[in-house]
Amino acid sequence: MAFPLRSRLSLFAPHFSSTQPIHSNATTRRSFLPVRCGPRDKRGPLLKGRVLSTEAIQAVQALKRAQRTDPSKLDDVLSKTVGRLIKSDLIAAFDELLRQDHCQVALRVFSAVRSEPWDKTDLGLYADLVSALARKGMTEDIDRLIRDLEGESVIPCDDKGLVRLVKALIAAGRAESTVRIYGLMKRSGWGCSGAADEYVAKVLSKGLRRFGEGRLADEIDLEIGKLFRGIMENV
Numbered sequence: 001m002a003f004p005l006r007s008r009l010s011l012f013a014p015h016f017s018s019t020q021p022i023h024s025n026a027t028t029r030r031s032f033l034p035v036r037c038g039p040r041d042k043r044g045p046l047l048k049g050r051v052l053s054t055e056a057i058q059a060v061q062a063l064k065r066a067q068r069t070d071p072s073k074l075d076d077v078l079s080k081t082v083g084r085l086i087k088s089d090l091i092a093a094f095d096e097l098l099r100q101d102h103c104q105v106a107l108r109v110f111s112a113v114r115s116e117p118w119d120k121t122d123l124g125l126y127a128d129l130v131s132a133l134a135r136k137g138m139t140e141d142i143d144r145l146i147r148d149l150e151g152e153s154v155i156p157c158d159d160k161g162l163v164r165l166v167k168a169l170i171a172a173g174r175a176e177s178t179v180r181i182y183g184l185m186k187r188s189g190w191g192c193s194g195a196a197d198e199y200v201a202k203v204l205s206k207g208l209r210r211f212g213e214g215r216l217a218d219e220i221d222l223e224i225g226k227l228f229r230g231i232m233e234n235v
Helices: 054-069 071-084 087-099 103-115 123-135 139-149 161-171 175-187 198-210 214-233
Strands: none
Touching (some): 054 071, 054 087, 054 103, 087 103, 087 123, 103 123, 123 139, 123 161, 139 175, 161 175, 161 198, 175 198, 175 214
């Protein structure tokens, strides 16, 4: 079931025609105005296929309420709501908070996601969070997020979310964080033994040049050139 937007119904009483006299045995003619339902705010429509359980909806509502009325109670609400959600509901709640641009709360939920024993580094989630933080001008939080990611021993360089994360950082104008991601990619084996994607390399190289990091961009171009020449020679 899609996440329900609050709707307002306008109900109208039936209107009796005054052009004809009313007789006890006459058929009463009625006309009705159409009832229209729509969102009460300016948020966009839910994306097709977006699914939130009742538990995820209640968690989102409770977190937003706590942030709005008494942020000091947010930790308590987090433990009582988010801590009880299964993986799919937790991710769905996080996505919905981002969609509504509740980035401060989404950051707290993201921390809860990262602390779960089932969590594996999902660069797609990082990309979504960076894009949302950029929309809100929360650039320091973006840099802090990437510094935290550096604490990972390795990242999955074959993750489709990698190029999305690189694009999001470049679009947000975060030069230092982009350089950090490149360093983390190298540490994770990117560019070695064929573990590289030419498209990621082109996006990263172009972004680094725009940030004035020509030396690193040249390094990427050289590495990817050697890698693919070697592949062609072995064909």
